[in-house]
Amino acid sequence: ILNVEQSPQSLHVQEGDSTNFTCSFPSSNFYALHWYRWETAKSPEALFVMTLNGDEKKKGRISATLNTKEGYSYLYIKGSQPEDSATYLCAFPANRDDKIIFGKGTRLHILP
Amino acid sequence: NAGVTQTPKFQVLKTGQSMTLQCAQDMNHEYMSWYRQDPGMGLRLIHYSVGAGITDQGEVPNGYNVSRSTTEDFPLRLLSAAPSQTSVYFCASSYEPGRANNEKLFFGSGTQLSVL
DSSP: OOOOEEEOSEEEEETTOOEEEEEEOOOSSOOOEEEEEEOTTSOOEEEEEEOSTTOEEEETTEEEEEETTTTEEEEEESSOOGGGOEEEEEEEEOSTTOOEEEOOOEEEEEEO | OOOEEEEOSEEEEOTTOOEEEEEEESSOOSEEEEEEEETTTEEEEEEEEEETTEEEEOSSOTTEEEOOSSSSBOOEEESSOOGGGOEEEEEEEESSOSTTOOOOOEEOOOEEEEEO
């Protein structure tokens, strides 16, 4: 059974502070690693799709790194703002039969 | 652009009733999938399809049926609703499944289902 783990489950960060959280996935048969942002009462939206070991993606104040050999990815948010409050999900294609499995997410709360 | 369209947005069923959740996309995506969202469980894959005529089971397929007669549509059927199927359901689609799993998922707006 494929296991995609995200930590921490929940995080409270002061506005203006930077933060990061982790997605762990099986390192064998790697295809890609997805990050999604999910605001309350909305649908998940893709942030990044990462495919290469050592890959680093950036979108404004949000960036992500990927280590396929050890099976983890970090998502970083620099200078947190209230609009960053959301659940951040990572997703992993299980294998070539295309199942895309999600972790349980990290719920980020930005404190004013 | 419509993207991924789900209907209905809300539905209340009685135990034992059947219904179909509709999902349609206008992006010519080959890959379509259904997830359910439950508190503390994240998104769990119910069924998915890599093209018209092809479907397969996800993590939690029991109690649900799917079919894919066209590229655009991927309905999810509840044959005999149970309270355990109370959840929010999301349909998602993307390009190029399998060989190029580097394409992001596009999500519908969700269907909130309550089974009494």
